[in-house]
Amino acid sequence: MSSKEKPTLGFSIPCQELKKVHAQMIQFVFFAVNGTSGTRIKTRKRNIAAPLDPAAFADAVVQIYLDNAGDLELVVKNIESSELNFSRYGDTFFEVIFTGGRTQPGTIKPDEGERHPYSVLDCQPKREAILPSVLYIQKILRRRPFLIKNLENVMQKFLQSLELFEENERQKLAIFTALAFSQKLSGLPPETVFQALLKDNLVAKGLVLSFVTVFFKEYLVENSLDDLMLLLKRGKMEDKLLDCFPTAKRSTECFSEHFTKEGLLALVEYNEKxxxxxxxxxxxxxxxxxxxxxxxxxxxxxxxxxxxxxxxxxxxxxxxxxxxxxxxxxxxxxxxxxxxxxxxxxxxxxxxxxxxxxxxxxxxxxxxxxxxxxxxxxxxxxxxxxxxxxxxxxxxxxxxxxxxxxxxxxxxxxxxxxxxxxxxxxxxxxxxxxxxxx
CATH class of the missing domain: 1.25.40.180 (Serine Threonine Protein Phosphatase 5, Tetratricopeptide repeat)
Structure with a gap:
C-alpha cells in the first residue's frame, strides 16, 4: 500500500469521513438527551390527544342493545361493565338512546353505522312504552351524573328541530319530556329544555302548542296542577303559555277553547284566575x-x-x-x-x-x-x-x-x-x- 493512500475499513467511505459522521451522531444524541440545559426531555402522554371516533363509540353501544335484544336491564349492566369513553361521547350516547344510532353532526339525520330498533323514537307513543327508557337513563345518570349536560344538549337539539320529526315522533318526545320531569330525572334543568321550544318558526307552525299539549296531559297523569305550575315557573314558562300559540291565536279565548277541547279544564281555570x-x-x-x-x-x-x-x-x-x-x-x-x-x-x-x-x-x-x-x-x-x-x-x-x-x-x-x-x-x-x- 502506498504511503499516500488513506486507509479504509473495507468500505467505500474513508476512515476520516466515517469519524466525522460518528462525531455528528454523538453530538445529536447528546442534545437529544440533555438539551441545551443538560436536562432530560420527558414526553408527557397527556399531551398526545387520541383521535375522536364517535362512530365507533355509537356502533359499540348499538351492539350492546342488539346483543341483549333491547332488554334495558341487561343493557345497563353491560354499559356499566364496558370501558366506553362516556365523558367524550356523551352526546353520541343519548343520540343512540333516542334515535337508535348516531346522527349526522348538527342534524337529526341518521349517520352511517349500525342502528338498533329499541330507541325512544321507535317505540309506541305511550307512557308504558317510553317510561322504561326514562328509568334506564335515570340509572345511568346516578352512576355518571356528568352525563346530564349531554342529555340536555341532545334534548335541546331535538326540541329546536321539531319540524324535522314526524308527528308521532314529536308526540314521543313530548311524552318522554313529561316523564323525565315527572320522574325527576337527575338534574335536568326545566329552563333550558322549555326555552328551546320558543322558536318563532316552530310556534308559527303550531308545533309548540301540540308539543306542550301532549306534555301537559302526560305530566298531569301523576302530578297535580300546582306541580305543573311550579315546574313551568322554574322553566320561566309560567307567564309565557300564550307564547306557545301562533300569533293569530294568541288570546285568552283561544287559550280557553283549545285546552278545554283537550280536556285540560283545570289549566283553563288556573289561567283565567x-x-x-x-x-x-x-x-x-x-x-x-x-x-x-x-x-x-x-x-x-x-x-x-x-x-x-x-x-x-x-x-x-x-x-x-x-x-x-x-x-x-x-x-x-x-x-x-x-x-x-x-x-x-x-x-x-x-x-x-x-x-x-x-x-x-x-x-x-x-x-x-x-x-x-x-x-x-x-x-x-x-x-x-x-x-x-x-x-x-x-x-x-x-x-x-x-x-x-x-x-x-x-x-x-x-x-x-x-x-x-x-x-x-x-x-x-x-x-x-x-x-x-x-
Missing part, C-alpha cells in the same frame, strides 16, 4: 294612585267602571276592592286616636260617591257592611270606629236603612258579631224609633 288577579292588581294600583292624588271623583268612577268592564269583575269583588283602596290610602299619624278617627271618617265621606256608584243593590250594600266589619275586626285601631263608619255610610246614602237592619238582626258576619252588634245597637234603636215615628 291568573288573568283575573293581574287585572285586579292593575285596577287597585290605578285607583289607589288616583285616590292618593285626589283625582276628581267622576274621573275615578269612570276609571273604575272601565277596569270592571275589561276584567269582567264581579260586582261583589268590586265593592271589596273599593273599600280596601280607601283604607290603603289612609295614612295613620301620631298617637292622637281622635284625629285619626276624624280623618278616616273624612276619607269615607269624601269618597262615598265612589262607593255609592257600585253599591247598587241591597246585596252589594250588605257585602260592604261585611267588608267593613271584617276589617274593623282584624285591625284593633278600627274596632271602636265601626258604628261611626256605618253611620257615615248611611248619612251619605251608601247604605240603606233596610240593609243595616237586616245585618243587625240576622246578617252579621260571625267574626266579632256580638261586639259589633252591641256597638251598633244605639244607632239601630234610633233607626227603628225614626221608622215608628214615620
Amino acid at each position: 291568573k288573568i283575573f288577579e293581574v287585572k285586579l292588581k292593575e285596577m287597585k294600583t290605578t285607583l289607589t294612585t288616583q285616590i292618593a292624588e285626589e283625582t276628581d271623583i267622576s274621573d275615578v268612577i269612570q276609571t273604575a267602571k272601565q277596569h270592571v268592564k275589561d276584567a269582567k269583575l264581579p260586582d261583589v269583588e268590586v265593592v271589596r276592592i273599593l273599600w280596601d283602596m280607601l283604607m290603603d290610602t289612609f295614612q295613620w299619624s301620631g298617637k292622637n286616636q281622635q284625629q285619626n278617627a276624624n280623618s278616616i271618617l273624612r276619607q269615607v265621606n269624601t269618597w262615598s260617591g265612589l262607593l255609592n256608584a257600585f253599591c247598587t243593590s241591597g246585596k252589594l250594600e250588605l257585602e260592604l257592611m261585611y267588608k267593613v266589619q271584617i276589617q274593623c275586626y282584624e285591625d284593633a285601631k278600627l274596632m271602636k270606629l265601626f258604628p261611626e263608619i256605618i253611620r257615615s255610610l248611611y248619612d251619605q246614602d251608601v247604605l240603606a236603612e233596610d240593609t243595616i237592619l237586616l245585618w243587625f238582626r240576622r246578617g252579621a258576619n260571625p267574626k266579632g258579631r256580638q261586639t259589633f252588634v252591641k256597638a251598633l245597637e244605639p244607632f239601630v234603636n234610633w233607626l227603628e224609633e225614626a221608622e215608628e215615628e214615620e
Whole structure:
C-alpha cells in the first residue's frame, strides 16, 4: 500500500469521513438527551390527544342493545361493565338512546353505522312504552351524573328541530319530556329544555302548542296542577303559555277553547284566575294612585267602571276592592286616636260617591257592611270606629236603612258579631224609633 493512500475499513467511505459522521451522531444524541440545559426531555402522554371516533363509540353501544335484544336491564349492566369513553361521547350516547344510532353532526339525520330498533323514537307513543327508557337513563345518570349536560344538549337539539320529526315522533318526545320531569330525572334543568321550544318558526307552525299539549296531559297523569305550575315557573314558562300559540291565536279565548277541547279544564281555570288577579292588581294600583292624588271623583268612577268592564269583575269583588283602596290610602299619624278617627271618617265621606256608584243593590250594600266589619275586626285601631263608619255610610246614602237592619238582626258576619252588634245597637234603636215615628 502506498504511503499516500488513506486507509479504509473495507468500505467505500474513508476512515476520516466515517469519524466525522460518528462525531455528528454523538453530538445529536447528546442534545437529544440533555438539551441545551443538560436536562432530560420527558414526553408527557397527556399531551398526545387520541383521535375522536364517535362512530365507533355509537356502533359499540348499538351492539350492546342488539346483543341483549333491547332488554334495558341487561343493557345497563353491560354499559356499566364496558370501558366506553362516556365523558367524550356523551352526546353520541343519548343520540343512540333516542334515535337508535348516531346522527349526522348538527342534524337529526341518521349517520352511517349500525342502528338498533329499541330507541325512544321507535317505540309506541305511550307512557308504558317510553317510561322504561326514562328509568334506564335515570340509572345511568346516578352512576355518571356528568352525563346530564349531554342529555340536555341532545334534548335541546331535538326540541329546536321539531319540524324535522314526524308527528308521532314529536308526540314521543313530548311524552318522554313529561316523564323525565315527572320522574325527576337527575338534574335536568326545566329552563333550558322549555326555552328551546320558543322558536318563532316552530310556534308559527303550531308545533309548540301540540308539543306542550301532549306534555301537559302526560305530566298531569301523576302530578297535580300546582306541580305543573311550579315546574313551568322554574322553566320561566309560567307567564309565557300564550307564547306557545301562533300569533293569530294568541288570546285568552283561544287559550280557553283549545285546552278545554283537550280536556285540560283545570289549566283553563288556573289561567283565567291568573288573568283575573293581574287585572285586579292593575285596577287597585290605578285607583289607589288616583285616590292618593285626589283625582276628581267622576274621573275615578269612570276609571273604575272601565277596569270592571275589561276584567269582567264581579260586582261583589268590586265593592271589596273599593273599600280596601280607601283604607290603603289612609295614612295613620301620631298617637292622637281622635284625629285619626276624624280623618278616616273624612276619607269615607269624601269618597262615598265612589262607593255609592257600585253599591247598587241591597246585596252589594250588605257585602260592604261585611267588608267593613271584617276589617274593623282584624285591625284593633278600627274596632271602636265601626258604628261611626256605618253611620257615615248611611248619612251619605251608601247604605240603606233596610240593609243595616237586616245585618243587625240576622246578617252579621260571625267574626266579632256580638261586639259589633252591641256597638251598633244605639244607632239601630234610633233607626227603628225614626221608622215608628214615620
